Amino acid sequence: MAWREWKKRLSEFLEIPNDVMLNLPRVVLMGNLQAFIENHRGILEYTPQIVRVGIEEGELEITGEKLILRNILPDEICVEGMIKAITFK
Amino acid sequence: MFLFRLMNFIIGYVTITVRGEAPEKFINMAATRGIFLWDIARRGEQSMRVNVRLSAVRPLRHIARRTRCGFRITRRTGLPFLWMRLARRKALAFGAVLFVLGLYLLSSFVWTIEVTGNSKVSTADILSVASGVGLNRGMPKWRLDCPAVERALKTKLPTISWAGVYVKGTRVAIEVVEKTLPEEKNQSPAHIAAIKAGLIKEVLVFSGHAAVKEGDTVVPGQVLISGIVPPPEEPKANEPPMSETQTEKTVPRQPTYVHAAGIVRARVWYEGYGEAPLVETGQRFTGREITRVCMKIKAREIILAGPQKIPFLHYETDVSVKKPPPWRNLRLPVELVISKYREVENYRLVRDRAEARRLAGERALKAVQGQLPQGARVVHKQLDELVVKEPESLVRVKALVESLEEIGTEQPFTPGQEPHNQLSAPPETASFPSRQ
Structure with missing residues (x-):
């Protein structure tokens, strides 16, 4: 964790966006209809109620109803449906 | 997306x-x-x-x-x-290609020729001139030379000042503009004669000699403005005679002949008759109608649109049949029949006397209206109910309408063949023998 803290400070010092420096996912939400997740590490689980997406250090869980994966690209996932919650684990 | x-x-x-x-x-x-x-x-x-x-x-x-x-x-x-599916069904692909080809081929012919803008020259004349240059129904479009047709129309029909030929799809539109020739003024001697009987209200002479004056009654055919202008009056005898007058008197002065022109307005009376029954029965349209489109192939009829059964009890039928144009002596046994069914119903109408009188009066006036020429001004109208002895279920009304209108019309004559009395008749007699 110290290493990460270091990196964060460095990025703040050099004014480099965190997601680039720390390899963090960038999540864009369109209300509760769509979620774009950039910089992911693959899907771990997918059901209409839950989508778990692997990210650097952990996973991201989207819960909702009637979820579908609109498209999957090597570094981007688009989830569509009625999104209720997004949780980092 | x-x-x-x-x-x-x-x-x-x-x-x-x-x-x-x-x-x-x-x-x-x-x-x-x-x-x-x-x-x-x-x-x-x-x-x-x-x-x-x-x-x-x-x-x-x-x-x-x-x-x-x-x-x-x-x-x-x-x-x-x-x-892939299309490749498996070769006949379908072939049919599609054939269809497109057929559409293209058939649309490259002239199927209809439309003539617009002609009122004096007949459409048949224009079409015959056009066909002389090669513009015929059924000719291929690529052989049509629009400028040549335009030129031919302009040279062969002298009353046409401009012609335009356009191709619009499979239709050729011929548009012509006719020359407006100045009206030739008739200068031959003529009278203005009455076309109907009436009481003269005013006489306005442009040229000629007034034969009637205000307040005269005239009969049809009577000369109103004479085309024969009598010579100016002789100087009175008590005036100091000149040496020339003596010689002139021996030579009778010739009247001059002119083309009479002028306006003669007269009061003209018209009578009209109208009747209205107290109890009226008949049939009338209810306004509901149904259109049925059928395709008729030989004797079989196929309904394309509209109901199978006509939901009206009484109805009238209007049938129009559209046939494809025949080619040579081949005609297709297919026709489109468009039938219109309009519902009618029986009705019985009871009027009271006043209403019937009003309706009869309207009809009587309408009958008069038909006789009135254009430009007539109605001065007075009067409605009289005709009463017959035994009571009947009919109201009869006579309309008497007085109108002010122009009654003069041109009447040519040949000088020299005039009855003599017309020349010598004093204007106040106003009852010239009719020259008809």
């Missing part, structure tokens, strides 16, 4: 159902290898439905083996599949 879908349609894509322990693995691997997947939906515990481009199906097999999943193609969409 639309472009994306269009692209997918052109390239072609398949919907596959992935089955296996962990379809997510399959999807992950495909995604990391750069295979584009979209519209991923879970179908059940162990299956997913995925859309994928046609070109990516082959590498997917490898991935499926690696992730121990299986997939089955459930739906094929896109142009390549459409093309």
Whole structure:
């Protein structure tokens, strides 16, 4: 964790966006209809109620109803449906 | 998004159902290898439905083996599949090509010729001139030379000042503009004669000699303004006679002949008769109507639009039949029959006397209105009910209308053949013998 803290400070010092420096996912939400997740590490689980997406250090869980994966690209996932919650684990 | 879908349609894509322990693995691997997947939906515990481009199906097999999943193609969409299906049905493809070819071929002929703008020159004349240059019904369009037809129309029909020939699809429109020739003024001697009987109200002479004056009654055919202008009056005898007058007197002065012109207005009376029954029965339209379109092939009729049964009790039928134009002596046994059914109903109307009188009066006035010429001004009207001895269920009304109108009309004559009394008759007698 110290290493990460270091990196964060460095990025703040050099004014480099965190997601680039720390390899963090960038999540864009369109209300509760769509979620774009950039910089992911693959899907771990997918059901209409839950989508778990692997990210650097952990996973991201989207819960909702009637979820579908609109498209999957090597570094981007688009989830569509009625999104209720997004949780980092 | 639309472009994306269009692209997918052109390239072609398949919907596959992935089955296996962990379809997510399959999807992950495909995604990391750069295979584009979209519209991923879970179908059940162990299956997913995925859309994928046609070109990516082959590498997917490898991935499926690696992730121990299986997939089955459930739906094929896109142009390549459409093309394949068409290639299997050669007759259909051939028919489509034939159809397009036929459409193109048939649309390259002139099927109708339309003439507009002519009022004096007959359409048949224009068409015959056009066919002389080669513009006929059924000719191929590529042989039509529009400027040549225009030139021919202008040279062969002198009353046409401009002609335009355009091709609009399979229709050729001939547009002409006719010359407006100045009206030739008739200068031959003529009288103005009465066309109907009346009481002269005013006489306005432009040229000629007034034969009637205000307040005269005239009969049809009577000369109102004479085209014979008598010589100016002789100087009175008590005036100091000049040496020339003596010689002039011996030579009778000749009257001059002119083309009489002027306005003669007279009061003219008209009578009209109208009647209205107290009890009226008859049939009238209810306003409801139904149109039925049938195609008739030989004796069989096929209803294209409209109901099978006519829902009216009483109705009138209007039938119009459209036939394809015959070619040579071949005619197609197909025709389009458009029938219009209009519902009628019986009615019985009871009027009271006042209303019937009003209606009869209206009809009587309408009957008069038909006799009145244009420009007539109604001065006075009077309605009289005609009463017959025994009472009847009919009201009869006579209308008497007085109008002020022009009654003069031109009446040519040949000088010298005039009855003598017309020359010598003093204007106040006003009752010239009619010259008809």
